[in-house]
Amino acid sequence: MKSYHLDHLQHLETEAIHILREVAGEFERPALLFSGGKDSICLLRLAEKAFRPSDLPTPLLNIDTGHHFPELNEFRDQRAQQLGAKLIIRTVEAAIAQGLAQPVPGEISRNRLQIPTLLAAIEEFRFDCCIGGARRDEEKVRAKERFFSFRDRFGQWDPKNQRPEIWNLYNGRLNPGENMRVFPLSNWTEMDVWEYIQREQLAVPSIYFSHQRACVRRSGQWLPVNQLTPPTAREEVGNLVVRVRTIGDIMSTGCVESTATTVADIITEIAAARITERGSRADDKTSEAAMEDRKKAGYF
Amino acid sequence: MFTPLMPSASSATVPIDILRFNTCGSVDDGKSTLIGRLLFDSKSIMEDQLAALERSADITGNGQINLANLTDGLRAEREQGITIDVAYRYFATPRRKFIIADTPGHIQYTRNMVTGASSANLSIVLIDARTGVIEQSRRHTALAGLLRIPHLVVAINKMDLVGWSEARFNEIRAEFEEFLPRLDIQDVKFIPLSALNGDNVVERSPHTPWYAGPPLLDHLESVHIASDWNLNGFRFPVQWVNRPHNPTNQTFHDFRGVSGQIAGGIVRTGQKLIALPAGVVTNVRQIWTYDGPVAEAFCPQSVTLVLDHDIDISRGSMLVGTDHLPGTSRNLQAEICWMHPVALRRGKKYLLKHTTQTVPVVVTEILHKLNIATLDPEPEPAELAMNDLGGIRLHAAQPLYFDGYTTNRLTGSFILIEPGTNATVAAGLLAPPSEVIKPEFGDYAI
Numbered sequence: 103m104k105s106y107h108l109d110h111l112q113h114l115e116t117e118a119i120h121i122l123r124e125v126a127g128e129f130e131r132p133a134l135l136f137s138g139g140k141d142s143i144c145l146l147r148l149a150e151k152a153f154r155p156s157d158l159p160t161p162l163l164n165i166d167t168g169h170h171f172p173e174l175n176e177f178r179d180q181r182a183q184q185l186g187a188k189l190i191i192r193t194v195e196a197a198i199a200q201g202l203a204q205p206v207p208g209e210i211s212r213n214r215l216q217i218p219t220l221l222a223a224i225e226e227f228r229f230d231c232c233i234g235g236a237r238r239d240e241e242k243v244r245a246k247e248r249f250f251s252f253r254d255r256f257g258q259w260d261p262k263n264q265r266p267e268i269w270n271l272y273n274g275r276l277n278p279g280e281n282m283r284v285f286p287l288s289n290w291t292e293m294d295v296w297e298y299i300q301r302e303q304l305a306v307p308s309i310y311f312s313h314q315r316a317c318v319r320r321s322g323q324w325l326p327v328n329q330l331t332p333p334t335a336r337e338e339v340g341n342l343v344v345r346v347r348t349i350g351d352i353m354s355t356g357c358v359e360s361t362a363t364t365v366a367d368i369i370t371e372i373a374a375a376r377i378t379e380r381g382s383r384a385d386d387k388t389s390e391a392a393m394e395d396r397k398k399a400g401y402f
Numbered sequence: 403m404f405t406p407l408m409p410s411a412s413s414a415t416v417p418i419d420i421l422r423f424n425t426c427g428s429v430d431d432g433k434s435t436l437i438g439r440l441l442f443d444s445k446s447i448m449e450d451q452l453a454a455l456e457r458s459a460d461i462t463g464n465g466q467i468n469l470a471n472l473t474d475g476l477r478a479e480r481e482q483g484i485t486i487d488v489a490y491r492y493f494a495t496p497r498r499k500f501i502i503a504d505t506p507g508h509i510q511y512t513r514n515m516v517t518g519a520s521s522a523n524l525s526i527v528l529i530d531a532r533t534g535v536i537e538q539s540r541r542h543t544a545l546a547g548l549l550r551i552p553h554l555v556v557a558i559n560k561m562d563l564v565g566w567s568e569a570r571f572n573e574i575r576a577e578f579e580e581f582l583p584r585l586d587i588q589d590v591k592f593i594p595l596s597a598l599n600g601d602n603v604v605e606r607s608p609h610t611p612w613y614a615g616p617p618l619l620d621h622l623e624s625v626h627i628a629s630d631w632n633l634n635g636f637r638f639p640v641q642w643v644n645r646p647h648n649p650t651n652q653t654f655h656d657f658r659g660v661s662g663q664i665a666g667g668i669v670r671t672g673q674k675l676i677a678l679p680a681g682v683v684t685n686v687r688q689i690w691t692y693d694g695p696v697a698e699a700f701c702p703q704s705v706t707l708v709l710d711h712d713i714d715i716s717r718g719s720m721l722v723g724t725d726h727l728p729g730t731s732r733n734l735q736a737e738i739c740w741m742h743p744v745a746l747r748r749g750k751k752y753l754l755k756h757t758t759q760t761v762p763v764v765v766t767e768i769l770h771k772l773n774i775a776t777l778d779p780e781p782e783p784a785e786l787a788m789n790d791l792g793g794i795r796l797h798a799a800q801p802l803y804f805d806g807y808t809t810n811r812l813t814g815s816f817i818l819i820e821p822g823t824n825a826t827v828a829a830g831l832l833a834p835p836s837e838v839i840k841p842e843f844g845d846y847a848i
């Protein structure tokens with residue numbers, strides 16, 4: 103007997119492709135945010151599925167903090183080239199030099215400064231829509247995000263006044279200067295992402311797999327030893343076998359001890375995990391409302 | 403009308419499916435606590451989340467972990483102890499994956515409830531056992547019926563505060579059953595529970611020997627998900643014309659396809675299709691996908707169709723099969739949920755988004771408004787205010803090709819958008835068409 107059944111990944115896939123094509127149909131100048139991280143790798147494959155054999159109708163955009171893992175940027179550039187996609191990189195460094203972003207004295211992290219850099223890129227290219235790989239299961243403020251997330255002229259998100267989202271009818275209408283963030287992976291979990299990477303046999307940056315790394319113990323986590331914030335004499339340093347679960351800046355990305363060398367190993371590891379992936383990101387821990395504040399101000 | 407999906411017969415492992423459900427109730431009925439409890443007891447809460455909860459428990463002073471804080475993600479929500487916007491949660495058991503839409507019960511509830519419920523397979527209506535059925539319980543249930551959510555769970559919460567009284571449970575149940583027959587809901591289950599203490603959420607409660615049914619999670623894991631997808635009548639709203647400009651691969655030089663998500667039925671290579679609104683007939687030359695061409699595709703797959711003829715077709719067009727034809731008209735009748743602070747009145751103009759097209763419409767008539775207390779329609783109201791459910795007639799600038807919502811959710815639904823502000827002001831469910839399209843060409847040839 104013929105079966106007309108989609109499994110959970112196929113459901114998530116067709117939902118995301120539908121959203122990507124709605125973006126292509128309704129926006130003049132969309133961009134796809136591509137960092138080289140696991141979520142945006144899935145996003146790119148979904149864009150291929152949505153638009154091939156045509157070229158991707160959107161350029162790829164990455165905001166480079168200058169504190170990225172080198173493995174990540176290498177992967178990002180390589181993948182964009184393979185796909186024949188246009189890759190636009192805007193750096194926090196340049197945004198600071200041009201006076202578009204102002205660091206607070208003593209501020210080492212570039213996390214906050216990504217926001218004005220992104221908003222400036224949006225203005226420069228007059229993007230009316232940015233497609234991102236954020237997922238609702240990452241964090242409880244993200245859990246309230248719509249697929250189509252409206253931003254006002256200042257790039258701000260108003261969580262109390264979001265457009266209702268009903269069936270698969272997305273309202274993408276904008277007035278000049280306004281912007282939409284679109285998140286096709288909203289309903290995906292960390293597990294779904296890895297299962298999809300497995301099914302599609304997608305390449306990922308090497309730092310997702312187990313490797314040896316010098317790490318420093320800070321606020322209950324192992325962070326990569328780096329030159330920006332070198333370990334002090336009193337800090338515990340170790341040479342560990344680790345991998346990263348979610349990639350942020352090199353200063354704030356926690357490493358987890360792991361021997362996972364294949365995607366299948368990672369899936370087994372996540373299935374048994376007792377800590378969320380964001381549990382290894384120091385930037386979210388600052389306060390319960392850390393993510394909300396960044397998002398309201400225009401974060402991805 | 404709804405064709406259930408065939409279980410996949412060939413594969414050895416049953417594919418994991420997804421149950422989408424939403425929870426609704428009034429403020430303080432215990433929704434957030436219930437979801438926190440479901441996640442907690444099904445071991446879906448991770449250690450760092452628990453640590454954050456413990457930190458905030460210390461800060462708020464009473465030292466008690468507040469499970470509601472797991473879902474209340476916005477600062478204003480934690481401060482005011484209420485849930486402001488729909489929050490989505492994900493968890494899995496070995497039997498199923500779950501997507502929860504937690505829909506708050508305050509002033510914008512219709513808007514949030516419709517957002518959370520429109521794609522749900524199941525709806526949980528929470529009742530505080532002390533207060534029993536209130537207007538909002540009726541409104542939520544009416545909305546679940548209107549949206550045709552196939553399964554309803556009436557969770558009678560805070561049973562610990564009424565001494566686990568079977569009599570009280572039966573009283574509330576009887577009150578519900580009085581108005582249920584007026585709504586179109588196929589399957590209703592009543593469960594007595596205490597979200598706070600976890601009784602009958604994941605584990606069966608020792609306090610309810612009189613209750614023979616399953617705990618909530620058991621029910622969620624085993625309820626049969628009849629398909630929302632209609633496999634009888636091919637519908638393909640065109641999203642995007644796929645025409646490579648300067649393909650590096652020369653075989654795609656003349657490629658011209660139409661991309662979209664199948665909104666109903668099945669399509670096969672070689673099949674005859676009608677392109678609307680042009681009304682011309684063509685054949686499917688190829689069903690193109692990234693993973694290679696396929697012989698057939700079905701709702702809700704996303705595909706690209708290559709057609710035999712180079713016909714006038716673009717975003718907003720719809721391809722349909724030659725049987726189970728859709729209706730067409732510029733005059734539409736619909737049930738709507740009004741979601742805007744400014745009331746709907748006759749004569750007002752809006753933009754209507756239906757499948758992949760957006761057309762101007764004018765409201766020609768307000769037929770009735772649902773009285774939530776009696777669940778009777780009140781004829782000819784002056785307006786529909788925020789959160790009202792009612793029937794209206796619209797006149798559209800162009801004819802729509804559509805089905806009744808009860809036949810096909812995707813081709814039978816629309817939203818209304820206010821021009822200028824671009825606010826989404828209503829969700830609409832189309833009444834069955836009074837006439838179907840009549841292809842004029844005898845022989846189906848161009």
Ligand SMILES: Nc1nc2c(ncn2[C@@H]2O[C@H](COP(=O)(O)OP(=O)(O)O)[C@@H](O)[C@H]2O)c(=O)[nH]1
Binds near residue numbers: 435470596
């Ligand atoms: N005694 C008792 N209290 C409960 C129960 N469920 C929730 N509560 C309490 O009711 C209040 C409101 O719960 P909350 O989950 O925030 O409600 P929401 O507004 O529907 O999300 C909180 O103080 C909870 O601790 C229950 O089963 N029994």
